Amino acid sequence: MNIDMRQWKQSVLQSRKRLVVPLMTHPGIALTGHSVLEAVTDPGVHAKAVQAVAKHYPTAAATMIMDLSVEAEAFGAKIRFDRNEVPSIVSRTVESDESIDRLAIPSLKSGRPAQWVTASGIAARMITDRPVLAECIGPFSLAARLYDVTEIMTAILIEPETILKLVDRCTQFLISYCAGFKSAGANGVLIAEPVAGVLSGALCTEFSSTFIQRIVRAVQDDQFLVILHNCGETEQLIGSMSSTGAAGLHFGNRGNIMKALNELPGDTLVFGNIDPVGILKQGTPATVHGETSALLTKTKDFRNFVLSSGCDVPPNTPMENIDAFFGALDEFNQK
Numbered sequence: 001m002n003i004d005m006r007q008w009k010q011s012v013l014q015s016r017k018r019l020v021v022p023l024m025t026h027p028g029i030a031l032t033g034h035s036v037l038e039a040v041t042d043p044g045v046h047a048k049a050v051q052a053v054a055k056h057y058p059t060a061a062a063t064m065i066m067d068l069s070v071e072a073e074a075f076g077a078k079i080r081f082d083r084n085e086v087p088s089i090v091s092r093t094v095e096s097d098e099s100i101d102r103l104a105i106p107s108l109k110s111g112r113p114a115q116w117v118t119a120s121g122i123a124a125r126m127i128t129d130r131p132v133l134a135e136c137i138g139p140f141s142l143a144a145r146l147y148d149v150t151e152i153m154t155a156i157l158i159e160p161e162t163i164l165k166l167v168d169r170c171t172q173f174l175i176s177y178c179a180g181f182k183s184a185g186a187n188g189v190l191i192a193e194p195v196a197g198v199l200s201g202a203l204c205t206e207f208s209s210t211f212i213q214r215i216v217r218a219v220q221d222d223q224f225l226v227i228l229h230n231c232g233e234t235e236q237l238i239g240s241m242s243s244t245g246a247a248g249l250h251f252g253n254r255g256n257i258m259k260a261l262n263e264l265p266g267d268t269l270v271f272g273n274i275d276p277v278g279i280l281k282q283g284t285p286a287t288v289h290g291e292t293s294a295l296l297t298k299t300k301d302f303r304n305f306v307l308s309s310g311c312d313v314p315p316n317t318p319m320e321n322i323d324a325f326f327g328a329l330d331e332f333n334q335k
Helices: 005-014 025-033 043-056 070-072 098-101 112-128 139-147 151-156 160-184 193-196 202-220 239-242 258-263 276-281 285-298 319-333
Strands: 079-080 085-089 132-137 188-192 227-229 248-251 269-274 305-309
Touching: 005 227, 005 239, 043 085, 043 112, 043 151, 070 085, 070 112, 070 132, 070 139, 070 160, 079 248, 085 227, 098 160, 098 188, 098 202, 112 132, 112 160, 132 139, 132 160, 132 193, 139 160, 160 188, 160 202, 188 202, 188 276, 193 248, 193 276, 202 227, 202 319, 227 269, 239 248, 239 258, 248 258, 258 269, 258 305, 269 276, 276 285, 276 319, 285 319
Parallel strands: 132 188, 188 227, 227 248, 248 269, 269 305
Antiparallel strands: 079 085
16 A cells, blocks of 8 residues: 555654554464464465454554564575474574675565565555555674574674675665565565674674665655664664664664663654563563553653564464553553
8 A cells, every 4th residue: 555654654753642563463373363384485374464463453554474584594594484483594504705705695586585575565455544564684683694693793803894795795685675565565664683782882883774774775765664673782772773764763672762762863763662472472461451551651751652562472472461462552542
């Protein structure tokens, strides 16, 4: 659906009610009776799960599945699939400067990136009352999955040019991938960059934010917004994340949401950050309600705050807990 996303952003900032955009597709998979495996390999099932959440809950935007193995698989990583768990990477793909030189930029014409683009287009045609936000991994996190997370943390110190070359390759692909979502009809993309959460501010800028800025400049406009997600320790990264130019920043439950709100410009959307595992999945409805209410109360003076989960709501999260999350929001908005 063609939506003026700058106008949508302004409507969020001007809303008298607190709005909500959780990263929540797995409950939609459950609502449609499919498995996680079916959803991450079949674009039609994926889109129906996104639509199911949109029908069931009053979200301000619909979000796709956060599967951070899709892009690595396209680059040649071996992936383990389970019926009801998110896919995971099982082996390292590149180990040297020479292997990076041999790394081809994947095509969007086949594989799961093509399926993800197709799913975003189907979802955008199904859901006509709110934006559809696609999802992809960030360039440094993709590089880390290809090079190995532990190894890359050493390599950025002893052979930074090699890693910068790898991140550049990843960025080239992600620009085309995000452009694919845009062409398919998605209204924006959430870029998940969790591995950058372990970097210092300077290293985050050098190995992550500078490259995300390239993606933002390539695809963000009145019809398509970029939201940058980081679920790591982000207190020292707020400025670096903001420098990307992304229209919104999404923080995980380890992030200090109040610090972010106090430091960021009032026209930057700030999303977060109820713990998706410890609270939404493992908590009780009363705990979920209490934590959500507390977050809404302490952020009440910030018009740019959007309630969300701290990361993707995992499979098998109790529906009564999700209902409690939305119930707390409804109560807050009625005050």
